[in-house]
Amino acid sequence: MMFCPSCGKEISGENRLCRECFLKNVDVVKLPDFVDVDVCVKCGAHREGDTWIDHEENQKLISAEMAVMSELHVHRLVEDLDIAIALDIDSDPIQGEVTVTGTIENKPIQTTLPTTVRIRDTSCERCNKASAGYFESVVQVRRPGMELSNQEINIIHKSALKLAERERIDERMSYISDVAETDGGFDIYTGTKQLGLKISKLIKKRYGGTYTQSGTLIGEKDGQKVYRTAYSLKLPPFRKGDIITVDQKPVGITGTGRTITGIELETGDQYRSDWKHMKDKEIKRIGNLQEVDKGVISMVSENVVQVVEPIEYTNVKLKRPSFIKKMDEGTEKGVFKHNKDYLLIPEKFTKTKSKTK
Numbered sequence: 001m002m003f004c005p006s007c008g009k010e011i012s013g014e015n016r017l018c019r020e021c022f023l024k025n026v027d028v029v030k031l032p033d034f035v036d037v038d039v040c041v042k043c044g045a046h047r048e049g050d051t052w053i054d055h056e057e058n059q060k061l062i063s064a065e066m067a068v069m070s071e072l073h074v075h076r077l078v079e080d081l082d083i084a085i086a087l088d089i090d091s092d093p094i095q096g097e098v099t100v101t102g103t104i105e106n107k108p109i110q111t112t113l114p115t116t117v118r119i120r121d122t123s124c125e126r127c128n129k130a131s132a133g134y135f136e137s138v139v140q141v142r143r144p145g146m147e148l149s150n151q152e153i154n155i156i157h158k159s160a161l162k163l164a165e166r167e168r169i170d171e172r173m174s175y176i177s178d179v180a181e182t183d184g185g186f187d188i189y190t191g192t193k194q195l196g197l198k199i200s201k202l203i204k205k206r207y208g209g210t211y212t213q214s215g216t217l218i219g220e221k222d223g224q225k226v227y228r229t230a231y232s233l234k235l236p237p238f239r240k241g242d243i244i245t246v247d248q249k250p251v252g253i254t255g256t257g258r259t260i261t262g263i264e265l266e267t268g269d270q271y272r273s274d275w276k277h278m279k280d281k282e283i284k285r286i287g288n289l290q291e292v293d294k295g296v297i298s299m300v301s302e303n304v305v306q307v308v309e310p311i312e313y314t315n316v317k318l319k320r321p322s323f324i325k326k327m328d329e330g331t332e333k334g335v336f337k338h339n340k341d342y343l344l345i346p347e348k349f350t351k352t353k354s355k356t357k
Contacts, residue, residue, distance in 0.1 A: 022077075022104070029100045029111045030073040034093075037067035037117060040124040042131075045172075052124045052172060061089050064117040068098060078102040078109065093118045126191070130175045135189035137196030137229040141203060142185035145237040146285065152207075152239070153186055159206070160188055160199045167195055193229045200231040208256045208275045209235040236260065236275060236283075241352055243287040243336060243343075246271075246278065250286070252349035263349040265336075268323030286338045289352060292345050295335035297328045309342060310335055316342050 003009065004018040038047040044059030045052040048070060055062045065085050074081060080103045087096035094117040101110045123131075141148065141156065157179055167174035175191040190196040200211045211234070215227035235256075238244050242253045243265070251271050255261040260278055262271035298315055299306035305320045323346050324333070334345030 023109065026075065028075045028078060028104070028109060029098075029113060031068070031098055031113045031115055032071050033114075033116060035064075035067050035071050035115055035117045036120060037063055038120050038122045039063050040127055041121045042123060042127040045124050045126075047122075047124070052126065054168065054172065060119065061087065064089070064094050064096075064119070067117060068096075068115060072098060072100075074100060074102075077104050079104070087117065124172075126172045126175060129173070129191060130177050133177050133189070135177050135191060135228070137190045137193045137231060139188040139190065139196050139199050139203070139231045139233065140182075140185065141188070141233045141235070143235040143237060143239075144184075148185050148235075149239070153181070156186075156203055156206075157188075159202060163199060163202055164190070164195060167198065171195075193227075196229060196231050200233055203233055203235075205257055207235045207239075208258060208260060209233055210275070210279065236279070238283070238285045241289040242285055243289070243291075243338075245282075245284045245286060246273075247281050250343055252289075252345065252352065254349065254352045263346050265343050265345060265349070266319075266321050268321060268346040268348070287336055289350065292334045292336045292350060294332045295342075295344075296332055297324065297330065300324060300326045300329050305344065307333070307335060307342070307344065309337070311337065318342055318344060321346075 004021055007018060007021055009018045039045070039060065040052065043054065044063070045054045046063035046067065047053075048066070053063075053066065064087055068085055068087075069083070072083070078100075082101045084099045085096065086099075087094050095114075096117065097112055097114045099110065099112045101108070103109065139160075160176060164174050164176050171192060171194065173191040174195045176188060177191060178189040180187050180189075188196075188199060190199065197213075204211055211231050213229055213231050215229050217225055218228045219226050238253055240253055240256055244251055244253060250265040251262040252265055253260065253262045258274065260271075260273050260275055263269070264271050293310035295310050296308040297305060298308055300320065303320050305318050305324050306315050307318060308314070309316045321344055324344060334347070334350045336343045336345055
């Protein structure tokens, strides 16, 4: 049999004091009068030790609540624990209180303590480095032989920013510090090499092409050499809606990516090739869908088509492509002029949306 050393009441279990004396002499809940929290004025993250915690919304409130929770200490004997935090986020400093309810030895307890949260404005390492232009990799996007369009640059830029935001969940240094247009393309500067690699793969998946990487030694950190990585992307020398020749055969491009798709303009057949097999062939860009006019088919024979070309309205005889039928006489078809030669364009290619803006 055991007795409480404070009041002499008989007790059981592991407690050295009876419940009443325990609650009277032991701080079941501890919370400082003031809780200080560092909050980044740029991104809204708050610091816990050496770690910065990001929030998507209500950043100030969440930072304050998490700071209070980190300073709140509840005795291990409290069971069925419930914590309610009420803060006046509009006050400066933030005023509030914390109510802790639970049970000790199956009997309820409740404690309410006031607290004050002091927000200290600062700047996190991520935002400091991003503002200073620090980067660990640069993604160099080029399209040899032709300029990237404004639309392509905007799409790639927005896609890279979205990817950086997703990657930031697992790696805070996943940021884009700068985007700079250059002759023939543009560069994307990233806070980590991993983000640069993922952006390179994203661009390659959408537009095709190849990329290589190279490293430059920029210093040492904690005894380890630090390298800056450059990812050099070379996109195919054409885009969706372009008319090219592949080994001197005309093809209208309908899609780019790992696989290049198109229409063979002499036959109307589908064209499909992996870029890794296509890149070493003789490729020449000769035009675009925007340069395709309409001409009237005036005569169709077994091997010849006669079309009224849309520039000088003269009859031009062409080798009959397999997609032109006798019933097409008197109808309009797409006509493309390259140098002195004319090509009839299959209707399924003329419906392709060009990417030239």
